[in-house]
Amino acid sequence: MMIARRADTRARADFATWKMIAKLNGASGLPPAAQEFLASYKTRLADMTEHEATEATIREMYKAYYAEMGGGGAPPEVKPVKAEPVTDNVTAFRKLPPKPKTTQTAPALQRKLSAALIFVGLCAIYVAIRLYWP
Known part of the structure; x- marks a missing residue:
């Protein structure tokens, strides 16, 4: 199961990285495997929504990484951890209250x-x- 989690984490991280590089017009510098995964993602976008195409591509990458990392047989299903939506992570600046002056x-x-x-x-x-x- 550890191999499965590492493969899933690596697939999600690599896909996000490759997708950002592709948006910045740097896809030609990616390795051939990455270019193949991005090409399959683009073909899936024609048939599915962006989220479905992303998950399908990540599952495909996960299977490849699982086999590459030494996992035997069919890779187990790894449930992605649902991240809580971030509403606002910015803290407003507040002036600290003045310290009371003490007598010496x-x-x-x-x-x-x-x-x-x-x-x-x-x-x-x-x-x-x-x-x-x-």
Whole structure:
């Protein structure tokens, strides 16, 4: 069953990729197998809806990939997982509420005071060295 799932996933991913490349006029650069699958898809579009033609082509690719990956016999039926429709995945920008201003506590005030004292002390030492050192 793992081979079947991998083959189905690969078939769906490859078909979506090849279909997009074909829409961008790059189908001539695809491998011959991909061009054959796309040609069969285009012929199916004449008889079926786009969704039916897509699923039929993916089933055909799945069978080929299943055999290629070493699956024996007829490939088992893999039910595609139905994706939930995406309504809107864009989040509106909201300005964050301002943080309330807190009053400085004693440790924070003490930290600022000690830094200021160190700076003043270093300035005094610098001035003393410049004035009194020959």
